[in-house]
Amino acid sequence: MEWLGLQFVTELPESGQVILNCSHNPLLVLVAYLVACAASFATLDMAERVGHAEEPRSQRLWRWIGATCLAGGIWAMHFIGMLAFQAPIDIQYDLPITLFSLLIALLASWLAMHTLSESQPSLVLYLKTALVIGLGIAGMHYVGMAAMQSAATSYYDPGLFTLSVVIAIGASFAALWVAGYLREGSGLLHQILKYSAALILGAGIFSMHFTGMAALKLILPEASTPTLTAETSHLQLGLTVALITLLILGSAISAALADKKLQHKEHDLRRVNALLSQLDQARMSLQQVANYDALTNLINRRGFNQIFAEKLNQKAIEGGMLAVMFLDIDHFKRINDSLGHDAGDALLKVIADHIKGSVRSHEDVVARFGGDEFCILIGLHDREEARSMAQRIMQKMKEPIELAGRRMVMTTSIGISLFPDDGTTCEELLKHADLALYQSKGAGRNGLHFFNSNLKNRATMELQLEEELRHALREENGLMLYYQPIFELKTGKVTKLEALIRWQHPVNGLLTPDRFISIAENNGLIAELDNWVLRRACKDLGELSRHGCDELKIAWNCSPLNLGREELADEIENALRTAGVAPERLELEVTENALMGNIANTLVLLRQIRALGVSLSIDDFGTGYSSLAYLKRLPLNTLKIDRSFIIDIPNATADMEIVQAIIVMAHTLHLQVVTEGVETLEQYEFLERSGCDFIQGYLLSRPVPLDELRPVLEEINQRKQSHAVNPLILARGTFAPALLDPSPKSPAPHAGASIVRPIR
Template sequence: MGRAAESQNIGRHILLISDDPADRCLLEGALDELPDSQYDILHIESIEDACQLLSQQSFCTVLIDLDLADTLPVGSLPPALRSLTADLPVIALSNNADPEFAVEAIKHGAQDFLLRSETGHEQLYRVMRYAIERKKTERRLTWLAHFDALTELANRTLFTRRLDRSLLRHHRDKKGPAVVFLDLDGFKEVNDQFGHDAGDGLLKDVAQRLVGCVRASDTVARLGGDEFALLLDDASSFNAVISVAEKALASVAQPYRVVGQHVTISTSIGISMAPGGGETADELLKNADKALYRAKDSGKNTYQIYTDGMHSEMLQRLTLERDLRRALAREEFELFYQPIVDVETQTLLGAEALIRWYPGHGDCVVMPESFIGLAEETNLISSIGEWVFYTACSQAVAWRRAGLPAIRIGINLSARQFRGGGLTRMIRRTLDNVPVNASQIQLELTETMVMRDTLESSYILNELKAQGLKLAIDDFGTGYSSLSYLRDFPVDTLKIDRSFVRDMESNDDDAAITAAIIAMGHRLKKTIVAEGVETPGQLRILAEQGCDQVQGFLYSKPLRANDFAEFLGHHVSGNSPLIPRRLVAR
């Protein structure tokens, strides 16, 4: 028999559990009156025989006589029968017309209730249809309570339940389960660029790849968003867990086809293993999460295994996040300004605004590399970025009103600011409220940032340019260094990364790179700024190569606003000519 025909016959079998032969005649008569009725009734007279049959054969519906002598309390179904009919619609049949009796029957597992006196074909058809639909709904709700609707993987509830069971099984074993947390790197950018439907498709692909990395006895779950988890039920060895993590890293990193384009992402992984990494499900989950954060901080696309030291690190991180959230309201941030000097004339042309954080207004300073990443992860970067832009613009106005010359101020943008939406509105709002000339403000972006989605980047950059702002590519030479984007994007300035300047006196390759960047930039009519200039020798080489501007400790460390105003004032008055100064400690 073909599979479809067999399935169709199974869908027409009805099991009647009753010790009254008249019930079969009653039901057969009612079914015969239905149009195109092809239902078969199999009549069993005892619960015991019914349980045996249900374990061997499939039925579309079960009708049970609640007046049977071997049913348990009034209106209830025997536990063995309830277990075997968990996935089947059950209709209770009785002579008892008491509504409370019907309610009890449904409470104890029946989908509907049918009085013998009302068993006509229309009533039977309605009750059967209702019972089947209700059971389908129950199945769906039960499934949704334990599985992720998008990927069809286990959800957090089922994952935690299976982890609890695994810990219980291995309670006396020296080897226990391992929890592997995964968080996708770069998924948000794919979602933003191609849309949520494409993002959902990517998540499905990732889910299938992860399933292929584990055994059938293990569990793969989607915990939400772009977070996944693996439960390795019997972690036989440390190396076996590492092997799974490395397999997952490699599998996720393979290219995906998204809206006709090849796209690559990666994943960061945190691992905790029982019993050392936790003896309860809650401990294992929390510790895997701590290890995941360490993997993110280590540059992503890697794995980290939980160690006891991570607990104190996580507490420090949580403390830092809490303090960071309060920092703006408490006015703990401050902008410093590092001078930018014209190489040929040795005149002061501008400054780069650099944020510093003084928690509690104390003497201890937190540098941006220690908190900007956290600010991006917690989405505090938008508020901090707006404060930086507003403060720098306001400071330019204050200096001008104090009689100092108008200079250009460079302001760094983070990737989250650039891609997060609302950037151009924030800038427009600030420029409307602060009377600064937009051409005094230069926004600095990295190559990687603008090349992630060139179409979107071009749109945003042109919007910013239309507001009169200057645009610079920061850390140039460490990313794409693509001639095409330099030609197509409305960029004014290229800032040579300090890594090429640092060793240029002793490394001919670095000197050759800076010379090539300067020549290329000038051919494209870009202004070239060298960062990190600290020695007269570096300045001499850059001058010979035709570099336009420099900044670095050779002239000044980053200065507080008042100190920079004094620095600028002395230079303008001529009382202190601007010449390379001795190096000043940061």
């Protein structure tokens, strides 16, 4: 078989031929192996770059560079190997055929790089490509062999020829598989594997070439004589080709390394940019969380304060007015208690939308401070603008809201402060708006109020009184009890006393309960204050017993807030035991409204107290719920008629009829009746005729301290024994100081007010 003048399968002639002995230059053989290894390393590096390239353009570029490096390296190794071939005849090389062999190598290398460009090439693809590439490399080699021009005829050993083709295919498969395996990875171990693979693949390519050269036999005619030439240019040319090839491969490897570093920097830059983007998103999220309310998406207190400070500085420079509005939803707690917090949250969203819909969207700031409290900041020219907006919000709030299958209408209380009239700092304006809101709620809710200086003075005074009340309770200094006699009409004697607290203030003098009870209730002091009154009343009752008043009872008023405390029964028992007083001599007074606040729990507590032996009295009857249904359920002993029904007797016929009806009803329920606020003889005589059991009021005596009490009691009781007529008539001048007033019909200050309600 002859191809391009080469004898592949033809047998050697038996005679008339001379077989030439050929050899190879060892240095060029070594250089050829180094070039093959360099080409293999460059090919692996280029394959790695193709796998890491992210843009199609970059992939195509590195694919062609890799193909050129592989083709150039294989071809240069082959060319250097041919230059290393030494024969005793003159050998020349045909340039077109040589270049054609380079083209074959380039096509085979391009096919190899194309296969390595696949993201996940299969084993079958590797085998098919290795077959084509191996045949291409073998074709390149033997085409290059065909470029040799000499007087000798080239014959090839069929076995070695076939082996060289198999080595080419095997080396191609190994190159493809190793390149695909090493395409991913990094680090020192990865580089060591790549160097080792380059040496092995270079050996495969080198072995294929020299196996093919070993299959070559040069035959001369028998009459021909070999011409021994001393060619020295082959060594120089081979070294030059090797140097140029290595420089090209080195440049390609350097470019790949630079691109790899650049790509790593780009990756790092992208990671940094991604991290910066995530940090920006996190910062924005944190800012959203820090400055905005998650439920209503309104700004919160922190965000409001920042905007408020900026607008305040702007107005201070440019001039103008600002209004701060505090809004509080009236009775919002009822929604949470009755419908649940989810319904309350849904309602807050609707209310937030109502408020936002009532303000100027771009100029005004709406914030939620927490719970059901909202705040609005608006710029304005006069205070009437603030009033108009507040009224608009209140009108918007009156629109019915569908919630949890119910149709409801909510109202709001609003407090307003103005810059610069009511303050020049954020803290001042917010505090003053809050004081105005407090006034709106105290005035019955569903209203608006502007701040005024009186509110600040009152708040300052209340704060000071709170601090001083704490000190008075802690030091037990300044607090005292006054006692007002309760006269029993049947026996004509004082059989009860009502304990009434007073505070001897070091600056403001003697304070009645209306000045400090609400402060105690609003600041968590009422339980301690009530307990102090209880203990002092029991102690004073023990003192009275030691002076012969061992039949007197003391009525003690309990705060409505205390009726929710389970410890109350134990505190009463401890106070009685400490003072050595019988429980029957203590009477607990509670108001109607206090009883009805939580009737179930209150009923349990009152039964515990009643089980101790303590009497129970309902105070201010007729001013609260006045429900007859609960009277039969409560373990009561006494019913006290409020002074508002007595004050106009005998001029008010309706009041007289009401009082008579209450007395009859109470007696029907086996309850004793006490009427408070009795100030005239006409009132006394009416109550006596109506069958009232006890009276209390200025007709008997004002409340007096303990050290003044016994003379008053002795004088009232002595009058009963020394006069057959009514003792009160004979003792008017002595024991009814209110009657000395030139205007006895005018209601005197109700010094007999209880601890839990203001003086009327």
